Amino acid sequence: MPGDMLEVSLAAEIAAGFGLGTVLSWQRIPQGLMNANWRMTTGTGRYAVKQLRDRPPATVREVHRVLPQLAMKDIPVPLPCSTEQGDTLLGINNEWYCASGWMPGAHLNGHDLPMDACAELGAVCGRLHTALAAVLPEAPDRLPDCPTSTGEAQVRLEHYAQAAGRRAGDRFDDLARREIQQRQILLNRVADRQPSGGEVGPAGWTHGDLQPLNILVDPSATRVNAILDWDRLDVRGYAAEIVRTATIWFTDTGTGALDLERIAAFIRGYRARRSISDAQLVDAAHRRWWDLVTGTWQLHRHYEQQDRGCDYLFFSDGQLLRWWFDHSDTVNEALTASTLPH
Structure with a gap:
């Protein structure tokens, strides 16, 4: 047929x-x-x-x-x-x-949202965390976190460098080898910045993937119409979900630069609904950045599962982590700002 x-x-x-x-x-x-x-x-x-x-x-x-x-x-x-x-x-x-x-709305990028819509998106995330806590069983307030070590990350990167090297001439493999080399060099420079192990919090039920393809927005009113794809519902750190969401929504895909003004608006919106401390946000940001530095999950999907659907994310993550490395202080200022930066 x-x-x-x-x-x-x-x-x-x-x-x-x-x-x-x-x-x-x-x-x-x-x-x-x-x-x-x-x-x-x-x-x-x-x-x-x-x-x-x-x-x-x-x-x-x-x-x-x-x-x-x-x-x-x-x-x-x-x-x-x-x-x-x-x-x-x-x-x-x-x-x-x-x-x-069918839910109405459009998948918009962060740069399409005006400042008040960025704040509204943050407020929706805050309301969501509160609602999940109300309808699901009580969750632990703190969770263990074991960041990937520099040595473990280097071993994985070298494994995939060798896999890419076996197929010279393939565009993805050629680009992957260069990206892997950049990450290996960066890891050597920042080995002493590995986050500490132990427990992080506050934790609770989270969506797990609040990225633009999982949010439908009313293009005229810039109101959130729907939160989609709940397959990753689980207990996580609240700050981790907020930082991940902000850095996915408000990254320039061409340069890797973060829109710090919109991130500040997003965080203010969340804090209007839920309390979260500066220290918790800064710690979550550092752990998120380290995950980007050591992450190889896209390479695993490509080489181990023959799934090319997430290939581009390996390179966009590389742009973001290097930009973030050069601007870490201003990123933290945006995450903890009580007013919009000027």
């Missing part, structure tokens, strides 16, 4: 399984790094459909049970559809699918 006929057949089976009516249109969504996604229009409405590739079904079902509780706390989340048997997942040919009502 031709590929397009397979797609039509799959769409009809998913619509029937979730009781969504006759399929009128079925379109793959190109955005997204881990899962396959489609937009389906039927006689009963528009729906988002996802094929699970990155999390086991049991984990996703647990997450689906939380979403209606968050909606009752005024957190904008997509509500999962259910089969006649009450399952929020549908198995077809050894693959799992879920569906939810």
Whole structure:
């Protein structure tokens, strides 16, 4: 059966399984790094459909049970559809699918947001952390953190340098070798900056991946319309999630530079909803930077799993970590600013 006929057949089976009516249109969504996604229009409405590739079904079902509780706390989340048997997942040919009502909005980048929208995004993150704490079991306030050692990181980088070296002439491998070499040099310079092990906090339930592809924004009002993709719901440090979110949203993808003014607005918005100290934010920033310096997960996906979907992140992370190294003091000032920097 031709590929397009397979797609039509799959769409009809998913619509029937979730009781969504006759399929009128079925379109793959190109955005997204881990899962396959489609937009389906039927006689009963528009729906988002996802094929699970990155999390086991049991984990996703647990997450689906939380979403209606968050909606009752005024957190904008997509509500999962259910089969006649009450399952929020549908198995077809050894693959799992879920569906939810289509949420309006656009995936914007941080530079598209005016200052008040940056603050609103931070406030939504604060409300989210409070809502998660209210609807989920009590979480530990502190968590152990064991940063990757310089030696361990060097071993991993050398392993992937050798893997890239075996395929000279491939563009990714050529670029990867240069990036790996830069990271090895940087690691030698900053070996004494490895964060200490031990416990970090405050901790609690977090989304885990509040990046632009998982946030839908109303382009006219710059209001958050939906928080998507809850597969990484887990207990983490609050400051870690806030710093990671800020540095993903407000990085110039061309230069690696952080928009410190927007980061300051984002943090102020969060602090308007939840308390978090300067020391906790600075510590989380240092640990986030160290994760970038020592991180090789994109290389693992490329060389061990033959998954090229995250290749570009290895190089954008490299730009960010080097810019951050040169501007660490001003980054910390933005994270702890009570007013916008001038």
